[in-house]
Amino acid sequence: MTQDKVQLAAQRWVDDHGxxxxxxxxxxxxxPEVAEDMVQETFLAAVRGYEKFGGRSSERSWLCGILKxxxxxxxxxxxxxxxxxxxxFFADECSEKFASTGFWxxxxxxxxxxxxxxxxxxxxxxxxxxxDCLSKLPQKVRDVFxxxxxxxxxxxxxxxxxxxxxxxxxxMLHRARMALRECLEINWFEQSTGKT
Amino acid sequence: MPEEPYNPSPIxxxxxxxxxNWWQTKLVIFxxxxxxxxxxxxxxxxxxxxxxxxxxxxxxxxxxxxICCWCQRYExxxxxxxxxxxxxxxxxxxSSNVPVSGEAKERWKQALRSER
Numbered sequence: 001m002t003q004d005k006v007q008l009a010a011q012r013w014v015d016d017h018g019x020x021x022x023x024x025x026x027x028x029x030x031x032p033e034v035a036e037d038m039v040q041e042t043f044l045a046a047v048r049g050y051e052k053f054g055g056r057s058s059e060r061s062w063l064c065g066i067l068k069x070x071x072x073x074x075x076x077x078x079x080x081x082x083x084x085x086x087x088x089f090f091a092d093e094c095s096e097k098f099a100s101t102g103f104w105x106x107x108x109x110x111x112x113x114x115x116x117x118x119x120x121x122x123x124x125x126x127x128x129x130x131x132d133c134l135s136k137l138p139q140k141v142r143d144v145f146x147x148x149x150x151x152x153x154x155x156x157x158x159x160x161x162x163x164x165x166x167x168x169x170x171x172m173l174h175r176a177r178m179a180l181r182e183c184l185e186i187n188w189f190e191q192s193t194g195k196t
Numbered sequence: 197m198p199e200e201p202y203n204p205s206p207i208x209x210x211x212x213x214x215x216x217n218w219w220q221t222k223l224v225i226f227x228x229x230x231x232x233x234x235x236x237x238x239x240x241x242x243x244x245x246x247x248x249x250x251x252x253x254x255x256x257x258x259x260x261x262x263i264c265c266w267c268q269r270y271e272x273x274x275x276x277x278x279x280x281x282x283x284x285x286x287x288x289x290x291s292s293n294v295p296v297s298g299e300a301k302e303r304w305k306q307a308l309r310s311e312r
Binding site for chain 2: 007010011014015018019020021022023024026027036039040043044047048058060061064067068098101102103104106109110111112113117120121124126127128130131146148149150152155169170173174177178180181184185
């Protein structure tokens with residue numbers, strides 16, 4: 001593809017994917033000006049590396065992949081400056097869910113989740129609920145969780161990026177998963193009969 | 197406060213093994229005593245999302261699931277959240293209504309033009 005055609009495509013990316021990239025970046029870094037810069041860097045990196053895009057994935061997935069790397073770089077820099085250990089959160093780990101014997105309280109145990117993931121992905125209300133639930137997590141716990149589950153960064157690498165120990169990472173991830181699961185169950189799956 | 201009586205499977209448990217008759221009750225209590233309690237199991241399940249469990253723990257987990265459909269569901273939910281979370285970035289435009297300013301879009305386009 002000639003340079004002119006790449007330029008033309010890049011102008012279209014802004015209109016087609018700019019909002020998606022910006023909102024994802026904002027979810028992650030929370031500062032509009034940082035998110036805007038990150039999206040701009042993503043588009044520029046995409047133009048420079050267009051030859052490597054073989055069309056194996058959709059344009060949006062490819063651009064999101066570049067943005068994820070930018071976000072990880074951002075946190076790598078932040079990890080050197082900030083303590084990412086947040087052990088205060090959810091200290092009792094949903095203790096009301098378990099009997100003193102350590103088994104689930106039956107009324108509080110996990111419910112069946114319907115519909116299947118492939119189906120909910122087409123519903124914008126699901127993504128709004130997930131975004132709301134994520135926003136309820138404490139900032140550092142959310143950063144660790146999203147890096148692991150959304151950006152698919154291996155846990156060893158997260159420990160190195162954020163300078164935290166394996167055990168701290170596991171505790172934070174466990175608590176984040178437990179809280180997010182609970183929130184999704186209450187706000188999406190228990191309501192989903194009204195949304196089908 | 198007196199400790200609750202040992203009871204890993206109250207009446208009405210929909211798991212494969214529940215206390216539906218004498219031998220099931222014995223089996224449920226045996227499994228309950230020799231596999232991790234649910235509170236511990238959910239922590240182990242979370243760890244298993246980040247590093248593989250040893251074989252003995254994988255076997256204990258499977259046996260525990262016979263008496264506890266809730267822990268099995270919990271593991272399914274962890275995979276459900278992972279599968280959907282991985283797709284979140286591509287659906288981020290549906291997750292909120294935060295607008296992108298026209299100036300920002302114009303700035304991006306300008307930066308791309310000057311990249312020639």
